[in-house]
Amino acid sequence: MLRFILKRLGLALITLWILSVIVFFAGQVLPGDPARAILGPLAAPQAVHALRHQLGLDQSLLSQYWNWISSFVKGDPGTSYQYQAPIGPILTAALGRSLKLAALAFVIVVPLSIFAGIVAALNVGRPVDRTISVVGLSGTTVPEFVSGIILIVVFAVGLGWLPVSALAPPGSSFLTQIKYLILPAIPLVLVLFGYIMRMARAGTVEALESDYARTATLKGLPRGVMIRRHVLRNSLLPTITVIATQTGYLIGGLVVVEVLFRYPGLGQLVAQAATNKDFPMLEAGVLTIGIVYMLVTLIADIGFSLLNPRIRLSAVE
Amino acid sequence: MRRSNSELDRLRQGRSELENHYIDELVAGNVSRRDFLRRGSTIGMSMPLLGAILAACGSGSSSSKSAAGGSSNSSGGTPTKGGTLRVAGVTPAAAVNPLTVADAGGLLMLNQTGEFLIFDSNLKLALQPMLALSWSPNNDGSVWTFKLRQGVKFHNGAAMTADDVVYTFQQLSDPKNASNALSTFTGVLTPSGVKKVDQYTVEFHLEAPNGNFPYLVSSDNYNAIIVPKGTDFAKWQKTFVGTGAFKYGSYTQNVGASFVPNPDYWGTKPLLSGTSFKFYSAQGPMILGLQGNEVDVVSQFVPAGASALLNSSSYKIIKLNSANHRELSMRNDQPPFNDPRVRQALAYSLDRAGMVSALLSGDGHVANDYPFGPRFPSTDTSVAQRAQDIAKAKQLLQAAGHTSVSATLATEIYQEIPQLAQVIKADAAKAGFNINLKIEQQSAYYGKATFGNSDWLDSTLSLVDYGDRGVPNVFLEAPLTSSGPWNAAHFKNKTYDGLVKQYVAATDLQTQKSIAGKIEQLLLNETPLIIPYWIDGLTASTPNVGGLNPTAIAQLYLNTAYKSA
Numbered sequence: 001m002l003r004f005i006l007k008r009l010g011l012a013l014i015t016l017w018i019l020s021v022i023v024f025f026a027g028q029v030l031p032g033d034p035a036r037a038i039l040g041p042l043a044a045p046q047a048v049h050a051l052r053h054q055l056g057l058d059q060s061l062l063s064q065y066w067n068w069i070s071s072f073v074k075g076d077p078g079t080s081y082q083y084q085a086p087i088g089p090i091l092t093a094a095l096g097r098s099l100k101l102a103a104l105a106f107v108i109v110v111p112l113s114i115f116a117g118i119v120a121a122l123n124v125g126r127p128v129d130r131t132i133s134v135v136g137l138s139g140t141t142v143p144e145f146v147s148g149i150i151l152i153v154v155f156a157v158g159l160g161w162l163p164v165s166a167l168a169p170p171g172s173s174f175l176t177q178i179k180y181l182i183l184p185a186i187p188l189v190l191v192l193f194g195y196i197m198r199m200a201r202a203g204t205v206e207a208l209e210s211d212y213a214r215t216a217t218l219k220g221l222p223r224g225v226m227i228r229r230h231v232l233r234n235s236l237l238p239t240i241t242v243i244a245t246q247t248g249y250l251i252g253g254l255v256v257v258e259v260l261f262r263y264p265g266l267g268q269l270v271a272q273a274a275t276n277k278d279f280p281m282l283e284a285g286v287l288t289i290g291i292v293y294m295l296v297t298l299i300a301d302i303g304f305s306l307l308n309p310r311i312r313l314s315a316v317e
Numbered sequence: 318m319r320r321s322n323s324e325l326d327r328l329r330q331g332r333s334e335l336e337n338h339y340i341d342e343l344v345a346g347n348v349s350r351r352d353f354l355r356r357g358s359t360i361g362m363s364m365p366l367l368g369a370i371l372a373a374c375g376s377g378s379s380s381s382k383s384a385a386g387g388s389s390n391s392s393g394g395t396p397t398k399g400g401t402l403r404v405a406g407v408t409p410a411a412a413v414n415p416l417t418v419a420d421a422g423g424l425l426m427l428n429q430t431g432e433f434l435i436f437d438s439n440l441k442l443a444l445q446p447m448l449a450l451s452w453s454p455n456n457d458g459s460v461w462t463f464k465l466r467q468g469v470k471f472h473n474g475a476a477m478t479a480d481d482v483v484y485t486f487q488q489l490s491d492p493k494n495a496s497n498a499l500s501t502f503t504g505v506l507t508p509s510g511v512k513k514v515d516q517y518t519v520e521f522h523l524e525a526p527n528g529n530f531p532y533l534v535s536s537d538n539y540n541a542i543i544v545p546k547g548t549d550f551a552k553w554q555k556t557f558v559g560t561g562a563f564k565y566g567s568y569t570q571n572v573g574a575s576f577v578p579n580p581d582y583w584g585t586k587p588l589l590s591g592t593s594f595k596f597y598s599a600q601g602p603m604i605l606g607l608q609g610n611e612v613d614v615v616s617q618f619v620p621a622g623a624s625a626l627l628n629s630s631s632y633k634i635i636k637l638n639s640a641n642h643r644e645l646s647m648r649n650d651q652p653p654f655n656d657p658r659v660r661q662a663l664a665y666s667l668d669r670a671g672m673v674s675a676l677l678s679g680d681g682h683v684a685n686d687y688p689f690g691p692r693f694p695s696t697d698t699s700v701a702q703r704a705q706d707i708a709k710a711k712q713l714l715q716a717a718g719h720t721s722v723s724a725t726l727a728t729e730i731y732q733e734i735p736q737l738a739q740v741i742k743a744d745a746a747k748a749g750f751n752i753n754l755k756i757e758q759q760s761a762y763y764g765k766a767t768f769g770n771s772d773w774l775d776s777t778l779s780l781v782d783y784g785d786r787g788v789p790n791v792f793l794e795a796p797l798t799s800s801g802p803w804n805a806a807h808f809k810n811k812t813y814d815g816l817v818k819q820y821v822a823a824t825d826l827q828t829q830k831s832i833a834g835k836i837e838q839l840l841l842n843e844t845p846l847i848i849p850y851w852i853d854g855l856t857a858s859t860p861n862v863g864g865l866n867p868t869a870i871a872q873l874y875l876n877t878a879y880k881s882a
Binding site: 028031032033035036037038039040041042043044045046047048051054083084085090093094099149152156157160163164165167218224245259260261264268269272275276277 | 411599764802806
């Protein structure tokens with residue numbers, strides 16, 4: 001197990017390094033210029049020239065990359081071009097917010113969708129199954145900005161039950177913060193619910209039809225015990241993989257929800273950095289998302305092996 | 318005009334030649350009362366003096382009082398002391414650095430704690446003294462002398478003197494600095510032209526005569542807040558040191574900022590016990606924030622997507638006359654638009670009134686293809702407005718030897734511009750134009766913003782936005798003169814260049830107006846570019862908020878703001 005984890009971490013480092021190279025050099029192809037992004041399109045050429053020099057953008061690409069990565073590996077993510085401030089605190093704050101929102105969405109959607117998937121599977125073809133499937137799929141097809149605006153207009157502006165924006169005042173209690181995050185979490189739950197529910201349903205249906213499930217039933221196990229012991233352990237494996245792959249989206253891909261609910265998270269930060277060609281910020285943001293993603297998939301793989309003793313991690317090596 | 322001669326004679330005494338010239342113009346009825354206030358304030362006549370002259374000329378003193386009075390919009394319940402005003406603002410796109418700020422979010426932050434030599438009030442359409450008490454030009458407008466307000470303290474406790482003003486403007490005009498104000502000062506002011514005369518007097522020696530120079534050091538030039546001598550601009554966002562009625566409380570990137578009253582403020586102390594800004598990256602959530610009672614004020618918004626505010630009586634809307642506009646340039650140096658008849662044909666195909674009502678919800682004015690409009694007193698209003706005339710457009714195209722013309726229009730994703738491009742395409746089609754749209758992200762559209770590296774400057778047709786300015790100088794020069802850096806039309810006309818030079822140098826309104834008339838006529842004949850409309854500046858608040866003082870470039874002064882229970 002330890003060997004497996006170390007090997008995965010080693011591969012992750014190489015992947016992250018390749019990611020940083022791709023982001024840096026592919027980003028050069030994007031239109032625009034960091035200095036002009038700061039000074040505006042109408043700035044005088046000599047001002048742009050002066051700022052490019054200050055930011056070190058008049059050096060060669062290779063030396064720019066080297067300057068960045070050499071201080072990055074020493075633990076200094078550098079200074080943001082656009083904010084003229086150290087990246088560390090800005091990034092940490094944004095990541096913290098993104099993690100909070102993602103965690104709340106997870107806590108709601110994972111049990112809910114797995115439960116719904118299992119219920120649907122146990123009632124295949126019946127009205128309950130149809131209802132769950134149709135509701136789940138409909139939710140997935142509604143874009144976040146549509147569901148988000150409806151939620152805000154109804155529950156925040158109309159009924160006044162919940163805040164319009166997601167950012168709780170500084171120093172708010174845990175419960176207050178959750179109150180602020182409920183509305184923005186719902187569109188995410190809607191998007192993910194259908195997807196995870198379908199996986200859980202399909203996995204359960206398949207497991208229910210399997211030989212071992214039939215054997216268990218035939219040897220006289222009560223239905224509840226059979227489902228708990230034999231069906232769920234197998235049916236949830238693909239679901240775990242699906243959940244893990246959604247973390248990238250939840251941590252770094254929520255630009256629309258963040259804008260709509262005035263929640264300055266990682267998604268907006270990275271999108272803004274890409275638009276303004278703020279490379280130190282973009283690199284740090286993308287690598288952070290990459291690290292979170294890799295950690296979660298690693299945890300998923302470990303969880304996978306715990307649920308399924310047939311897949312020993314040593315075999316994965 | 319009825320004259321009260323003895324009073325007027327008394328007021329004339331000791332006034333300069335230029336000032337007496339304006340009084341003559343007023344007496345002769347050549348300038349309106351409003352224009353007199355506007356021009357008088359530009360050359361440094363004080364508001365009480367202007368009011369007294371108007372009264373002596375029999376022009377109602379009540380209205381002159383309103384112009385001379387403080388800055389506020391009326392109503393909003395009774396002014397109450399205390400309370401924190403919550404304002405929705407655009408997220409600053411970059412560091413809040415007075416030298417580099419170039420976006421609406423950033424300049425809104427600068428003006429919370431910083432003050433300018435002069436305040437250009439959109440509400441009054443006149444210049445008002447801020448950190449300068451008075452200003453006056455020499456005879457040809459090439460040297461301007463500013464007398465500074467005494468007893469002003471920076472938030473760090475230091476007294477504001479000429480040294481600070483000299484430092485500020487030397488930094489802003491230094492070509493070696495990454496100064497956004499260089500686009501204003503290039504060709505106008507260099508660091509060596511900023512001179513301290515005494516502790517409270519500063520002289521600006523200009524590169525060329527400029528009759529509107531006070532506007533360039535006013536709040537119009539949003540970078541020009543006065544900072545203490547020796548300020549490191551890159552670190553300014555840690556302290557926000559200025560001279561304003563509010564001082565730094567907190568600033569968190571992408572989240573918000575707060576400000577507290579400055580107990581040492583030179584002017585009337587603010588009524589509010591604090592202000593709190595929340596940053597938004599889109600207009601929709603800002604409006605929802607106002608509706609959901611998370612903010613009291615939306616600092617600035619555009620009509621597109623704001624019907625919830627504009628059609629509701631539950632909110633107060635402040636509307637400002639602004640020079641904010643769009644320009645559709647046509648490549649004057651390439652067929653088919655090298656023929657002025659083709660350019661005029663496109664101009665006649667557009668339904669401008671329809672655009673104002675559909676795209677701006679009526680919050681704007683039709684424009685006439687030259688950068689003079691209702692915002693500027695020098696506008697010659699006798700030139701007839703162009704209206705849609707499809708038959709004439711077809712005729713012009715035919716005369717130019719075309720039955721139809723195909724071209725690509727490049728533009729940016731910004732506010733209502735993509736929709737405007739669609740409307741232009743549809744209107745122009747009626748006259749025989751076949752326009753393909755290329756709608757891009759701003760960074761792709763502007764590119765390197767130099768000729769040969771920019772869809773903005775290189776496209777056959779190019780539709781771009783221009784923000785508000787207090788004087789039309791930039792609009793006349795950068796996009797239209799032969800050497801203009803933003804001349805997307807590639808318009809080169811020596812007569813025009815000469816007229817603009819004269820216009821910029823002119824210090825008196827009558828001369829400016831007569832040159833403006835010639836420029837307007839020339840631009841209508843040539844039609845190097847099309848200006849469909851002027852867009853009003855809009856600010857919204859809940860009904861219990863009053864005393865707001867916004868400008869059309871998205872500043873918001875809260876000195877007199879209050880929030881009644």
